[in-house]
Amino acid sequence: MTKPTRHLLGISGGKDSAALAIYLRHKHPELQLEYYFCDTGKELPETYTLISNLENYLGQKVTRLEAAEESPEDSFDHFVKVYGGYLPSSSARWCTKKLKLEPFEKFVGNDPVVSYVGIRGDEDREGYISRKPNIQSIFPFRRNIWSEDVVQKVLQNDAMARLRGLYEELSEPVQLARVVALAETPLSRGFTQAQKLNALLDADTRLFNKVVFGMLRGTAYPLAKASAFSLLDNEDNLIRSDIFRLLRESGVGVPAYYEKITFEVDGQKGEYARSRSGCFFCFFQQKIEWVWLYEQHPELFERALAYERDGYTWMEESLTDLIKPARLRQIKLDAIGKQRKAKGPASPYLLDILDDEEEVGCASCFI
Structure with a gap:
């Protein structure tokens, strides 16, 4: 007997996954979604508040998954x-594997x-794609909803005959010549996979989706x-400002750790916040985010500091050194300098400053 396909959405505690849950509930209520959260036990209190607010909005529980x-x-x-006692790091992310991916699988x-990935x-960036053939990732916020592995299968030169056949079958007569010409143009150094993908999406996004859906027949993908x-029928392309709007308008609210807090050093004023969800001691944090934790959640900083023993630290600089007065001063001055150089419109959140770092890390933790 064939098992029914499950539709899952992981809630990280960050803005994007929460906004995706809101977006799909509003735009695709027909989806029977299950929501889950991989709880490390080391989340910020603001993360649990967001999940509680989201459960109230959805009228549905978010299943807690624990690795141990x-x-x-x-x-x-x-x-x-x-x-x-070996702490995780950017080069040895056992936390991602053990606390996020394995509980999910x-x-x-x-x-x-x-x-569904936010x-x-x-x-x-592409985000996490499971190696298990029974798990298929979909990206509703992007114009291209398909994962890299699916796009590669669809657009590889060996699949051109089938690609052309589906375009001939599904296209309207007025667009047939154009899309077929694109479909049968082989990939090359002068016409890359990304260029062909964007050309087909530009021609007709919905048609491209229907063609891909047709090409999935006979594969092991759940769809x-x-x-x-x-x-x-998705043609949306949501960006950061859309995410904040969804969170605000729904009443779920933006996670409080994104909100700017003003600090002063040497008579100069700057602002800090946190750029991501995830564990309060996440090693992907910038130095100014560690300072934010030290000053806004001193009890959590002390807990993070307690792990630094036996020669293991969260980064190349120990937290003991980071909070020395001269070092704190320099980190804040560096942050002020970066903020003065930052471009873009004013925002109630500091992501216009921290955006270079926002995409650093693991999608399983932060989206």
Whole structure:
């Protein structure tokens, strides 16, 4: 007996995944979505507030997934012991694997799953794609809703005959010649996969989606067995400002850690905030974000500091050194200098300053 396809949306505690839940509930209420949150036990309090607000808006619980359910300690502390006190880092992200990806894949099991991912149209990244063939990622905020692996299968030169055939079958007569010419143009150094993708999307996004949906037939992707998929009509391309608007207008609200807080040093004023969700001691934080944690959540900073032992630190600089008065002063002055150089319109949030760092990290934690 064929298992029914499940539709899952992971809530990270950040703005994008929360906004995606709101967006899909409003635009695609026909989707029977399941929501989940991989709880490390080390989240900011603002993260739990966001999830509670989202549950109230959706009228549905967000399932908590824990990586070490049977341990007397929370998931992160459990695995710190397993790894002998070795802290995760950008080059050894065991936290992502153990606390986020493995609980998710256990939750999925062998069920066919469509996973909805909140990467925006103004971001140049792909995000997590499972290696399990029963999990397919979809990106509703982007004009191109399909994952990189699907696009590659569809646009590879070996698939041109089938691509052309579906365009001939599904196109309106007035557009047939143009889209068929694009479809049968082979990939080359002068016409890359990205260029061909954008050309076909520019020609007709909905048509491209229908062609891709047709080309999934006979593959192992979960949507290969679907008779219809409402997101084929998607033409939206949502950017950061749209995300904040969705959160505000829904009443769910923007996570409080994005809000600017003013600080002063040497008679100069600057602002700090946090650019991401995730654990309060995330090693992807900028130095000024560590200062924000030290001054706004001193109890959490002390907990982060307590992990730095046996020679392990969260970054190349220890937290003990980071909070020395001279170092704090310099970090704040550096942040003020960066803010003065920053371009773009004024914003109630500091992401116009921190945007270069916003995309650094793991999509499983931060979207």
